[in-house]
Amino acid sequence: MTTATAGDSDGNPIGPMLRGWRERRGLSQLELALRAESSARHLSFIETGRSSPSRAMVLRLAEHLDVPVRERNTLLVAAGYAPEYRETPLDDPAMAPVRESVERLLAAHEPYPALVVDGAYNVVAANNGILMLLDGIPEHLLQPPLNAMRLTLHPEGLARHIRNLREWRAHLIAQMDRQLSLARSPALKAVYDEVVAYPVADGGEDVGGPGAPADGVPLALPLRVEVEGQLLTFVSTIATFNTPVDITVSELAMETLLPADSATQKFLTDRS
Template sequence: MTTTEPAVGQLLREWRERRRLSQLELSSQAAISTRHLSFVETGRSRPTPEMLMKITEHLDVPLRERNQILLAGGYAPRYPQHGLDEPELANVRAALRAVLTGHEPHPAVLINRWWELLEANDAITFLMTDVDPALLEPPVNVLRLSLHPDGLAPRIANLGQWRAHLLGQVRRRAVQTGDAKLAALHEELVAYPGGTGPALAPTDVVLPLRLRHEGGELSFFSIAATVETAADVTVDELVIESFFPADAGTAERLRELVGG
């Protein structure tokens, strides 16, 4: 059997619909005629690479998919993709490592678009007790590690709340990107037990991750950071998720664990 790759017009239409924009809205934003955009989507007109770059920028298409659209249009990809260990990304990797290390004694991880673990600081090891070693075999998926019954799930005191939060993140990103791998990950995670938890109280300002740990409970909230000026596919998909103590007891306990 052979498969036919989607035409460039079809891909553009799918991304436009994914962003819930009409042809009129997109053509107005991208400063092209609605008639021309319609012809491009139906295959009656071949877009230039410059037009594809303009449209995909207005549609906020990730760099990986922009390259795919350019290829579908018969053009060479515009965005390189280097491995994180390659010399071209040495400065970026050094900066990311500095962020991870500088965040200690609090945990922080570097992940890609599929939540696969690329690097972590030393503080994260203190949270991995009683985890099935099979879940720590590369590539480690931090969501699977969190929600799997043999992972952190039995130790998460508010598993229902945290599970709903993570599932919502994966579902939204799968819809936003049309990524089949993310959709499959969402289906896998939904099948894990855990239920749903109570809604946040009106006085809550963040959703905490409440993790049972020897000697007490640790409570965290997280902040995610990306490289906003990325022009490389790999860099565009990198995310640092930093965990901060949600209470004074957690902050003190982390200083004892990491400091010791």
């Protein structure tokens, strides 16, 4: 008679789940074992359910596989252990240092647009530069919770003013695709399904223009958006918290739009 363990794939599929993450990362069992200071034999036993990983081993493997924090809890539960990481609401008093840091970063980035979103692209904070871009967007799109993907890609939203909409839309959808491949997020999947169904207007395919090199090919995909009759060109950067131990913090992302040409920089500086 055999006895079920936390690693048995029938009841708690920690083995197949770890194998799935390893294959996504393109690692062999030997490569992962070396990184995790284990052996390929032991890892093989874990993946096939012949051995049960310890709590420490699950966390170590998850770290070396760069598994998102939320999904690390899923792995722990699948292995029969309690979750390691809590999910603290952003408005909780304990999150005050995070909120204050975010507000300082947003203010420091002005007059350039910047915002902070959660794992489903709901806007949790933004500066005055973002408010400038949202001027004229219909009230029904500005009802909370504000969603950055919806505001950007909805036909009545910022999409009306984006002059390279098809390119920018493809970039944003590919970005969501990558995230959905790493984490099972019903909220993000709902946003994805909504925005991919939006109709897309024709035109706006040229990636050249102010700030591009002489051959017309920019060094990074620009966002070209018309504001108050002025064509503004931005490049985007995204920053996240390093080594987070809270799910909420791990899913926060700050996107900053930097002027890609002198005309955009002058417009924003003069306007501030």
